[in-house]
Amino acid sequence: MKCDIPIELLSGYLDGELDEKQKKAFEKHLKECQSCQNELEELKLLDGYIKVQEIEEPSREFIFGVNRRVMEKIKKKRRSFVIRFTPIFAPVAVALLVLVVVINTIPQKRFVGVDSRILYAEIKDEEEVELHKAKAYMPRAAVAKEKISEEGKGVLAGQEILAVSEVVKKLDVVEEAVITDFEVSMDQLAIPRDRIVRAIVDSTGKVLKVATGNTIIPEKDTMLENRLEGQQLSPPTIAGRRAQIYVDISPTKENNH
């Protein structure tokens, strides 16, 4: 007689993935159920078959040459890459965490801001040109990368946010550099202490867009936007170059005291 135990239980038991309670209950049932015993044996046999499927041997060229090819490409990339940033705290009086995006030398290519990094890329060779063709034109937070689905998109300051797969593509083509000469005074911005605020600041230091909230899809705050957008800050430079950045201008804990 066919048993109505879900196949998931049998399959999970075979894989040793049931929790203790499920496992005990299933084992108790198994002792008495011939149908499940047969099914389990059949699944074991099936797994055994899967393990022995035919695989074409890799080529000699692969076995002996893949290390060399990978290492050559890695070294080539190291020479041609550009930039990845780590977070930078402004001086104590300023105490702001700086994040994010730069516009590179090619016009419509804008780059990807992430919470703990600033990203920037420039085209160096054929292969990277390909990568840059990804639709990676919009900043988004790296922490959010873990929180958004692969297909997920959102809106930040009225612009499209990257899907994770696109961000990964951008991350693939950047290296480290140093951000300098960007300061924002808390007094000047007068941001409420409990707010998380991010802004796009252009290369002249003008605040272009403002978004608030700590999620991938920031909240809209028209009053804050009206107050901040158009403000003139010190022009940001990255590695000595004027750059547009996407920056977290939230008050720090220190400022909250």
Added chain:
Amino acid sequence: MYNSIESDEILIGRVKNGDCEAFNPLVERYKLALYKLMYRMVYNRDDAEDLVEEAFIRAYRSISRFEIGRPFYAWICRIAVNNAINFLKKEKRTQTQPLAWVEHRLVSVKQNPVRLTKEKLLRERISAAMAKLSQDYRTILVLRINDELSYDEISKILKIPRGTVMSRLARARQKLKEIFKEMEVYKNEV
């Protein structure tokens, strides 16, 4: 120089600190395991070899995001599997490539029956049956049964909940059983 006894963690730590040569032993260590995984996904030697190479390069570029202490193989599997899935989607090979491979193999079996041992014939038939599965089912079976990854690891690699791993694996096994019966794989048992 790096040798085979240095742990993944030590090597990755060095790579993270800018010593790219430390990546070489990792390539050596995992290239064949990744080749098998890729081959079982695309059923084509050249494509599988290319995908392994790409996976290592992508892994290197993303190494700063790798958290020391986590299993490197599961991490690079995730990169390789996602890359292979994208490759299959892009090339629209999900259907055509494995089926073409199946047909080729089965014709070859029919034409040269005496050249194949019974055991080899069985393995060929199993591969042909696997190739008939959908990409989702084949991938999850390969990760669990061939690579012996846990449900949690598979869940991370495929970015699906653990419960979905469990149900998809169960359904994949059921489907494969049906295909085995259709193809009379059991009758070829050694």
